[in-house]
Amino acid sequence: MSIITIEDLKKSYRDSEVAVKALNGINLTFDQGEFAAIVGPSGSGKTTLLNMVGGLDKPDSGSILIGEVDVAKLNSRKLIDFRLHNIGFVFQSYNLIPVLTAFENVEFIMNLQGVKREKRQKRAVELLEAVGLGERIHSRPSKLSGGQQQRVAVARALASRPRFILADEPTANLDSVSTRNLLDIMEKLNHEEKITFIFSTHDKRVVDKAHRVIVLEDGIVVKDEKVKI
Amino acid sequence: MIWIIAWKNIWRNKVRSLVVVMAIAFGLLGGVFSSAVLKGTGDQRVREGVSRETSHLQIHKPAFAEDNDVRYVIDGDRKTLVAVLDTIKFIEAWSPRVKFMAMAGSANAGTGVMVMGIDPEKERRVTDIHSLICDSCGSWFKEGKGMQVVVGQALAKKLKVHLNSKIILTFQDMQGNLTGGAFRICGIYRTSNSVFDEMNIFVNRTDITPLLAADIGACHEIAIRLKDAGMTDRVQQTIRKLFPSILIQNWKEIDPLLGMMNDFMDLWLYLFMGIILLALGFGIINTMLMAILERTRELGMLAAIGMNKQKIFSLIMLESVFLSLTGGIIGIIMGVLLTLYTNHTGINLGSLTEGFEKIGYNPILYPSLNIIYFINLTLMVVATGILASVYPARRALKLHPAEAIRNE
Numbered sequence: 001m002s003i004i005t006i007e008d009l010k011k012s013y014r015d016s017e018v019a020v021k022a023l024n025g026i027n028l029t030f031d032q033g034e035f036a037a038i039v040g041p042s043g044s045g046k047t048t049l050l051n052m053v054g055g056l057d058k059p060d061s062g063s064i065l066i067g068e069v070d071v072a073k074l075n076s077r078k079l080i081d082f083r084l085h086n087i088g089f090v091f092q093s094y095n096l097i098p099v100l101t102a103f104e105n106v107e108f109i110m111n112l113q114g115v116k117r118e119k120r121q122k123r124a125v126e127l128l129e130a131v132g133l134g135e136r137i138h139s140r141p142s143k144l145s146g147g148q149q150q151r152v153a154v155a156r157a158l159a160s161r162p163r164f165i166l167a168d169e170p171t172a173n174l175d176s177v178s179t180r181n182l183l184d185i186m187e188k189l190n191h192e193e194k195i196t197f198i199f200s201t202h203d204k205r206v207v208d209k210a211h212r213v214i215v216l217e218d219g220i221v222v223k224d225e226k227v228k229i
Numbered sequence: 230m231i232w233i234i235a236w237k238n239i240w241r242n243k244v245r246s247l248v249v250v251m252a253i254a255f256g257l258l259g260g261v262f263s264s265a266v267l268k269g270t271g272d273q274r275v276r277e278g279v280s281r282e283t284s285h286l287q288i289h290k291p292a293f294a295e296d297n298d299v300r301y302v303i304d305g306d307r308k309t310l311v312a313v314l315d316t317i318k319f320i321e322a323w324s325p326r327v328k329f330m331a332m333a334g335s336a337n338a339g340t341g342v343m344v345m346g347i348d349p350e351k352e353r354r355v356t357d358i359h360s361l362i363c364d365s366c367g368s369w370f371k372e373g374k375g376m377q378v379v380v381g382q383a384l385a386k387k388l389k390v391h392l393n394s395k396i397i398l399t400f401q402d403m404q405g406n407l408t409g410g411a412f413r414i415c416g417i418y419r420t421s422n423s424v425f426d427e428m429n430i431f432v433n434r435t436d437i438t439p440l441l442a443a444d445i446g447a448c449h450e451i452a453i454r455l456k457d458a459g460m461t462d463r464v465q466q467t468i469r470k471l472f473p474s475i476l477i478q479n480w481k482e483i484d485p486l487l488g489m490m491n492d493f494m495d496l497w498l499y500l501f502m503g504i505i506l507l508a509l510g511f512g513i514i515n516t517m518l519m520a521i522l523e524r525t526r527e528l529g530m531l532a533a534i535g536m537n538k539q540k541i542f543s544l545i546m547l548e549s550v551f552l553s554l555t556g557g558i559i560g561i562i563m564g565v566l567l568t569l570y571t572n573h574t575g576i577n578l579g580s581l582t583e584g585f586e587k588i589g590y591n592p593i594l595y596p597s598l599n600i601i602y603f604i605n606l607t608l609m610v611v612a613t614g615i616l617a618s619v620y621p622a623r624r625a626l627k628l629h630p631a632e633a634i635r636n637e
Contacts, residue, residue, distance in 0.1 A: 056533055056631040077537070084535025091634055095530035099237035104230075109534055111230045160535070 003163050003196060004030040004053060009062035011048055011219075022048040023059070024219035030164070033194040035187065037201050037210035044216040046200035047168055053198070054087050054166045055079045066163065084112055088157030088165035092172045094149040096141040102128060102152045103137040109160045120159075127155040131185050147178025151185060158189070164196035171203045183209045231540060235547035238520070239555075246552060249516045253509050253556025253610075254563065260505040261564025261606070262571075264498045265596035269572065271494040273591050278487045280357050281420050283480040284324075284452040285461050288468070291476040293449050299329040300403050302447040305474060313471060314453065319460040322354035325448035327434050327441065331400035331409075333380075337389040343429050344398060346437035355454045358418050358431065367392045367416035376436045378412035381426025382419040390414060398432075402442040410440050421591035498602065499609075506609055509553075510617040517549050517621035528625050529633020538626050545622035546615055553614030554607075561603060561610075568596045 009026040012019045022045045030036060038046050051057040053064055055071045063070045066086060074082055083089075096105045103124050110120035128137045131151040133144075141149050150170060157165045167186075171179040187209055189195045199206055207213055215223035239246050279285060288310070293301035303310070314323045327346030332339055345352075349370040353359040358379070359369040370377050378396060380388075390396055392414055399409035412432060420426055438447055455464060461479045468477045481488025521528065531541060576594040 051631045054533070056634075057629075080532070080535055080537045083533065084537075089530075089533055091530065091533075093526065093634075095526060095634065097234065097527065097531075099234060099241060108230060108234075112534075112536055112540070156534075 001032055002029040003032050003067060004028070005063075005065040006053070007063045007065075009049070009052060009059050009064065011045075011052065011057070011059045021219050023052070026062070026216075026219070026221060028214065028221065028224070030196065030198060032163075033190065033196055034164075034212055035190045035197050035210055036212040036214060037199045037207050038214045038216060039201060039207055040216035045219040046216055048219075049216065050166050050168050050198070050200050054089060055083050084109070084160060086163045088160060088162035090150065090153045090157050090165060090167035090170045092169040094141070094146070094153050094173075096149055096152055096156070098141050101138045101140055102133060102144065102148075102155075105141070105152055106155045106159050109156055113160055123159060124155075127158055128152070130158075130189070131155045132181070145178065147174050147181055150174060150178070150182055154182070154186060154189075158195065164198060167197060167199045169201055169203070170199060171201065171206055176205070179203065179205050231544050232547060235544055236551055238524075238544075238548050239552050242520070242523075245516060245519070249512055249552055250556040250559065252512055253553060254560035256505050256509050257502075257557055257560025257606075257610070258563040258567065260502050261561060261598070262567050262596065264501060264602070265564070265568040265572075265598045266576070266594055267501075268494060268498060268598050268602075269596040270590060270594050271490050272597060273595060275487055275491050277421060277591065278484060279458070279480050280454075281361075281422070282425060283483045283487065284355050285455040285458060285480055286453040286465055286468070287478050287483055288451040288453070289449065289476045289478070291474075294476050294478070297328070297330065299401060299441065299449070302327075302403075302443060302449055303451065303475065305472075307446065307448075310472060310475070311451070313468070314451070317464060317467065319455050319457060319464050321454045321456045322351065323451055323453045324348060324351040324355040325434070325446075326352075326450040326452060327437055327443065327447065328449045329400055329441070331398045333384070333388065333430065334397045334399065335388040335390045335394065338387060340384070340387055340427075342384065342398075344400065344437065345429060345431045346434040346441075347431055348434050352431070355452050358420070361418040361420055362416040363419070366418070367414065369416055370431075370433055371415065374413075374415065376410055376412045377415040377433060379416040379418060379431040380414055381423075381429060382417050383423045383427035384430065385414070385417050387427060392417060398430075400441075402440065404442055406442075408440050408442075410436070412436075495602075499605070502606060502609060506613040509556075510613045513549055513553055513614065513617035514620055516552065517545065517618060518624065520548070521545070521621050521625050525628060525633045526635075528628055529630045529635075532628065532630040533634060541625055542622045545625050546618040549618030549621070550611055550614035553610050553617065557607065557610030557613075561606060565598075565603065568598060571596050 006026055006028040009023050011023040012021045026049060038049060040046050052059050059072050064072050069082065071079065071082060097108065100108060106124040106127055107120050110123065125137060128134055131154055133148060133151055136144060136148060144152065171182060174182065183206060186197055190197055201207065210227065212226045214221055288303065290301045290303050314320055324347060329344055331342055331344045333342040353369060362368060369379065385391060388396060394414050395411050396414065397409055397411050399407065402408045438445055455461060465477055465479050528541065572595050578592045578594065581592060
């Protein structure tokens with residue numbers, strides 16, 4: 001069953017006086033439990049597409065149905081609330097709150113959702129253990145390696161129980177060991193918990209792990225293939 | 230949790246935050262102490278003015294208040310009036326006075342003075358002039374010592390007289406005849422107001438009424454001291470209702486300058502602190518703007534994961550309030566300690582004594598402030614923090630999450 005349906009999505013930006021077509025009619029669907037990578041050269045529209053699906057930016061035309069909701073039509077207030085309850089984000093630069101511990105970073109998003117203290121604390125510990133950071137829950141981001149920080153970011157993204165997780169170049173700043181660890185954790189979560197992951201990436205190691213690879217060029221899908229596992 | 234993040238955020242750049250905190254702290258220390266000096270000086274002047282010059286209330290015949298003519302004694306049923314004064318529970322004491330202008334002369338000089346013919350025992354319960362006669366300067370009136378006068382030090386100096394010297398008072402009696410008498414100086418007082426000291430002399434009412442050709446018991450003025458200054462208006466209204474033909478004035482009406490000082494001092498202090506906080510507010514705005522600029526990506530991330538605008542605004546506002554309040558509380562505590570210390574020791578403006586006394590101020594200042602001022606000041610600091618956060622918070626809310634996340 002598809003959880004995301006993208007129809008004829010178009011977006012252009014003005015660069016000086018020239019209009020640049022970042023997305024030029026994208027049609028895609030994503031099913032529950034997918035582990036998909038969006039690849040393509042720089043400027044192909046990967047990040048723009050992820051921003052549209054994540055409700056961080058508005059398309060010029062087309063629709064993005066997440067479940068029954070067209071996120072392109074939500075106003076700013078509803079969109080923030082929708083993101084909080086439906087979408088998990090993992091960013092290239094980790095983007096953890098530096099003054100909070102790993103535990104507090106994971107707990108914070110549940111605090112925004114209004115989850116009760118006991119419940120959110122229990123879940124934060126469970127998630128950090130699931131990403132292999134059970135021993136580092138009280139460490140601040142500055143005391144963690146890049147790979148560990150990105151695992152905290154994955155735990156934070158999962159904390160809100162989203163319908164899917166969008167990861168924008170999650171391994172771009174990681175070494176190969178950290179990348180392998182992170183991908184193993186995400187693959188395990190996908191396999192065991194049926195968590196849907198959608199990546200934008202340049203990283204071949206991510207592409208190799210993906211179960212579906214979507215290739216974008218000049219704002220259009222030029223290839224969309226499922227990999228047999 | 231937002232409170233915790235806000236508190237931790239202000240210590241991310243310790244040096245920058247400490248600089249702002251110290252600027253606020255020392256700004257408020259200066260403001261609080263200056264306010265305490267002003268307030269203490271003003272209160273002292275009002276206190277001394279009321280206890281030495283005006284008392285809380287004064288009763289006159291209306292015409293006397295207009296031209297101080299010696300003929301305008303309080304008439305009607307004086308006995309009923311003073312009997313009523315004795316029954317009003319808020320009145321601590323009252324003192325009848327004969328009051329008129331005279332020429333005071335010594336062998337060396339002469340000058341105009343205001344003669345206060347008083348009942349010594351009643352007067353000492355209303356004013357504290359009797360306590361301002363130093364040990365070597367004689368004493369308040371003693372019975373059986375003839376015609377005595379208590380003069381101010383400034384007058385004694387001007388007339389070049391000293392204790393036990395005689396001075397001649399010349400004045401008009403109630404029939405308009407020129408009359409006078411010789412009085413021996415039994416005491417020399419000194420207040421903090423040299424103009425008052427030079428102008429006012431005290432004689433026994435029983436000595437002066439025969440010279441004035443007035444009835445025994447005649448008086449131009451009844452000065453009233455209350456147990457609680459807060460009851461002034463109430464007692465004034467009561468007496469006014471009972472005796473509509475007499476003029477009863479409170480100390481603010483008698484000495485409008487004193488009243489204005491009392492009424493406008495608080496307003497002035499808040500205005501003064503408001504200006505200091507306004508200046509500090511710009512410092513806070515600058516710090517918060519820098520903090521937001523440095524945290525663009527983080528704020529973008531917070532918006533992206535679902536932190537709504539109200540919460541982002543609250544976060545920035547709390548940081549600004551915490552920053553202001555930390556500096557504010559340190560500054561207020563330092564200000565309170567300095568005020569308490571100097572209130573205990575006093576600040577002696579020795580070299581400025583003469584100048585201060587000429588304008589009626591005590592040259593030893595006792596800074597003081599009341600608790601309400603500190604509560605209001607704390608609220609003003611919080612308000613400054615909130616107002617200073619508005620512009621930076623609006624800047625934060627205008628960030629586009631997708632762009633902010635990619636900010637380097």
